[in-house]
Amino acid sequence: MSETAGAAPIETQILVAGAGSTGLAAALAFARAGWRVTLAGRPPAPLPGRTVALFEASVRFLESIGALEAVKAAACPIETIRMIDDTDQLLPVPDLVMRAEEIDLPAFGYNVSNDELTAILQERARAESIEIVEAEIADYDFEGDLVAARLADGRRIEAQFVIAADGRASRARNAAGIDTKEWTYPQIALTALLRHELPHDNISTEYHTRSGPFTLVPLPACGEAENRSSLVWLMSPRDARRRLAKPRAELEYELEDHAHGKLGTMTIESDIGEFRMGGMQVSRLTAGRLALVGETCHVFPPIGAQGLNLSLRDVADLEDCLASVDLRNERELSRALLRYELQRRADIGFRTHGVDLLNRSLIIPYLPIDLIRGAGFVAMTALGPLRRAVMREGVAPHLARPRLMRGEEPREPRLRGKRPRPGAELVGAAREALALLRPGRRGAGR
Incomplete structure (x- = not known):
């Protein structure tokens, strides 16, 4: 038996499993709310060419965990989104252009390198009172009043609650017996960071092609490269193999052709990433002293x-649901997790099915489907109220507006036990004042 195997267990209130961007965000959100948090997992490997576009509600979340200024310094604002039907369908479809100023925002959000975002959140986590354990969790025991997690090096963590952010192959989800439904698409996504001749004007452009979207998202200047964008390009596995085998210069010419020359000459500045397109849903989001967040419970094409x-909405909603809960009280915890389950089901289901439907509508060359998709573009272009409603729902969904995404002041931190509900002191004072005014109460007025 190793020395670590016989050591005393690490005790914590909340164990976050997974050290990617979602796990780091969860650890920061709960630590800043006063919970005693332990984060366990290996730092993720670099992801070539991968960026993330963080919309308005996520921007507020980053502000609430103290990471926004660092993210903005490394990111580029997205002020306009342009969707172009490039499927060569029978009837022409107008470009759909959505501007943030239409919904009174300076930008829809910010596009930042996935690796840079993870590094920023790691730095924030080290600055907070979070115990970080850089080791994989090998197994879980969910029986009893505490969850016991056994690390690969033999150490143990005992927690009152576990947040699983350990991805598609989640050990926590599997140990809890939560079933998954997975599917694949006949597509590969290629990702890269690009330099180009002409400015992007903070416009994200998504070309809808028969193989899937070809998307260029603006990036900030870097050194002598003033004009930069990130690429997400969906295609068949055969086309992916062919393009990856090409000399870099030939692939750059093909990129310029797919972008219709709108950004001028292009240069690939990063390694090219590739990953298979697929989707996943889970049978439930919670189990006992466990809640799933991020790609542990939902996966779909980019x-x-x-x-x-x-x-991030998963994390913010879970923080809201657990805000005034004593984790040692099973009845309270069960009610809070039921609320989380019900609230997240609607949002996750809507996004998963919506993205699945749009992706399949592109890769299936069927005239009625083309006509329906084209009619949607026409309606969005012609009807301002509809377009603005869709934009608002995309950047700050009304189904999920937890405190961390409303820009509210942080709650008073807690260390143990129950946390007073927001406004509890005002409610108590109002009750005392009403009691003094009741007839027959000493000191009450006539």
């Missing part, structure tokens, strides 16, 4: 930049 934004 269309409309919904992935991490949805994951």
